[in-house]
Amino acid sequence: MNEAKVPLPSESGSDGSQAKADANIQELVPAKASAMPMADSIIGLASSNSRAFGGEVASTLVAGVAAQMASELQQTRAELSSVRVTAEASASDLADERVKSAVLSERLRAFQATRHLKHLGVAVGTLLLGTAFQLSRTGNTPIAITAAVIGALLVLVSWWSVPRGGDK
Amino acid sequence: MIVADLQELKLFPVADRGIPNQERIPIQVLKSTDLGKFGVLVGVSYYHKIATPVRDNLFWFGDGLVNAGDWILLYTGSGTPRADDWTTPPGSKVYSVHWGRPTTMFANTSVVPVIFAVQGVDVGASPSDLPQLGAIGA
Numbered sequence: 001m002n003e004a005k006v007p008l009p010s011e012s013g014s015d016g017s018q019a020k021a022d023a024n025i026q027e028l029v030p031a032k033a034s035a036m037p038m039a040d041s042i043i044g045l046a047s048s049n050s051r052a053f054g055g056e057v058a059s060t061l062v063a064g065v066a067a068q069m070a071s072e073l074q075q076t077r078a079e080l081s082s083v084r085v086t087a088e089a090s091a092s093d094l095a096d097e098r099v100k101s102a103v104l105s106e107r108l109r110a111f112q113a114t115r116h117l118k119h120l121g122v123a124v125g126t127l128l129l130g131t132a133f134q135l136s137r138t139g140n141t142p143i144a145i146t147a148a149v150i151g152a153l154l155v156l157v158s159w160w161s162v163p164r165g166g167d168k
Numbered sequence: 169m170i171v172a173d174l175q176e177l178k179l180f181p182v183a184d185r186g187i188p189n190q191e192r193i194p195i196q197v198l199k200s201t202d203l204g205k206f207g208v209l210v211g212v213s214y215y216h217k218i219a220t221p222v223r224d225n226l227f228w229f230g231d232g233l234v235n236a237g238d239w240i241l242l243y244t245g246s247g248t249p250r251a252d253d254w255t256t257p258p259g260s261k262v263y264s265v266h267w268g269r270p271t272t273m274f275a276n277t278s279v280v281p282v283i284f285a286v287q288g289v290d291v292g293a294s295p296s297d298l299p300q301l302g303a304i305g306a
Contacts, residue, residue: 018245
C-alpha cells in the first residue's frame with residue numbers, strides 16, 4: 001500500500017499553553033452502554049409504573065427477579081471471562097511445552113544416530129593414545145607425537161560433540 | 169455498531185503522542201468535501217480498528233470546503249488555525265486546526281482518535297419565552 005507522507009509545516013499555530021497529561025489521572029473514561037438494558041427497563045418500569053406488573057407487590061417481585069437474574073448473568077460473564085483468560089494461558093503453556101518436546105525429540109534422534117560413531121571415535125582415539133605411549137618408549141618419537149595428537153583430538157571431538165543436558 | 173468506512177477522509181497515526189503543543193492527528197482528504205459533517209472523538213481501542221468512544225470528548229471541524237490531496241493537522245492543544253500551501257500534490261493545502269485541550273490526550277497508545285460523519289441530526293427546540301410582565305392582562 002502506498003502510504004502518503006504526512007506533511008509538517010514549519011508553523012503549527014499552537015500557542016504553547018498545552019501541558020503534558022498526568023499519567024496518574026485517568027481523565028478519559030470509556031463510555032459504557034447499559035450492561036443489562038432489559039433488566040434496567042423492567043426495574044425502571046416497575047418503579048415508575050407499578051400497575052404495569054399488576055400492582056406494587058407484583059412489580060417489586062418482578063423487579064427483584066430481574067435484578068437478581070441480571071446480577072447472576074453479570075457474575076457468570078465475569079467467571080467466563082476469567083476462565084477464558086486461564087484457558088488462553090494454558091494454551092500458551094501447552095504450545096511452549098510442545099516446542100520444548102519437539103526440540104528434545106530432535107536432539108534425542110540426533111544423539112541416537114551419531115552414538116555409535118562417537119563411541120568409535122572415543123575408542124580409536126584412546127587406542128591411538130595408548131599406541132603413542134608405546135611408540136614413545138621404543139624411540140619413534142615423531143610418530144608417537146602424531147598418533148597422540150590425532151588420538152587426543154578424536155577423543156576430545158567425540159566427547160564434546162555428545163549432546164548433554166539443558167534445553168538450549 | 170458496525171458502520172461503513174469513510175470515503176472522504178483518512179486518519180493517520182497520531183504524531184508526537186504525549187508531547188505538549190505538538191501532539192496532532194493527521195488527516196488526509198481523499199475526496200473534496202465539506203468538513204461540517206465530520207467530527208473527531210476519542211476512543212479506547214482494544215482490537216485493530218475497533219474502539220469504544222470516550223465520554224465527553226468531541227471535536228467538530230465546523231463548515232469548510234477541503235479538496236482531495238489536502239491535509240488537516242488537528243493539534244490537541246490550543247492555538248490559531250493556519251492554512252499553509254503544500255507541494256505534494258501541487259496546489260494542496262495543509263490546514264492546522266486546534267482542539268484546545270489543556271493537556272495531551274494520546275500518550276496511551278490504546279487511546280485513539282475516531283473520525284465520524286453525521287448522517288442526520290435533529291436539533292432540540294429552544295423553550296418558548298415566558299410571557300413578558302407587561303403583556304399579562306394586556
